[in-house]
Amino acid sequence: MDIRGFEVVSAFEGQGINLPKRKTSESAGYDIECAEAVVVGPKETVLIPTGLKAFMHYDEYLAIHVRSSMAIKRGLMLTNSTGIIDSDYYNNEDNEGHIMIAVYNITDASVALEKGERVAQGIFSKYLLTNDDDACGIRTGGIGSTGSK
Template sequence: MKVRGFEWVTGWQQRGAILPQRKTAASAGYDLAAAEGAVIPPQAMVMVPTGVKAYMQADEVLMIHIRSSLAVKRQLVLMNSVGVVDADYYNNEDNEGHIFIALWNRGTQPVVIEAGERIAQGIFQKYLTVDGDMAGDGAARQGGFGSTGKA
């Protein structure tokens, strides 16, 4: 039985997508790399594909954080500050659970992201729910990115 991990989105392994890895024994985050190159204009946002998806237990979430080197050296931030990948995003019917990294360029010059460049890190975490929470009794996720806000 699979517990948590990463897989390639269909067709992206052949395109060079890299499965996330921790780089040291004490690293909390798994480095997510750009599966395609991108140019992020000043004061603009680009959705950078990773070519990967994440599976996890129902009471877990994958938190996405910017790599500090991109923030400090290249003036990039995550558009939504911290990304949240829910367990039911995996294999959704809209985009198979493909993780995109929404990068915002706060600088005055374009920033070039190379394919294979590490751009974010994902940290798996357990979360708690409140007494009487009924979310698990509802319908299954129907879409991909941003789909839980459609109701």
């Protein structure tokens, strides 16, 4: 049985979405591409569609980090510093678990990203629970569905 990996969300099937790959045998992250061309205006935040969803074991998450070349050469940073994709985000009823990359352009010029351009990397990680953890909620939606408080 598959334990972790990536799939294309149904809205992007047949649109040439590449599943993330590591570029070297010692790379931690799987490179994630833009599913379509996007322009990020100066001082603007944009959600970049990836066309992907990720599945993993219940005690794992996918950490999303901006590629260093995006930050250093293009002036883009993740709006939320690190994106956290929980295992129960996969196939949620709102957006099928579609991974969206929230970037902020710190420059005074627009940044154009092409479809297929590698913008982020995903790293699968385990997490630990406290002795008194009693979480029992069930995810019913997509981004922000676990509440704002």
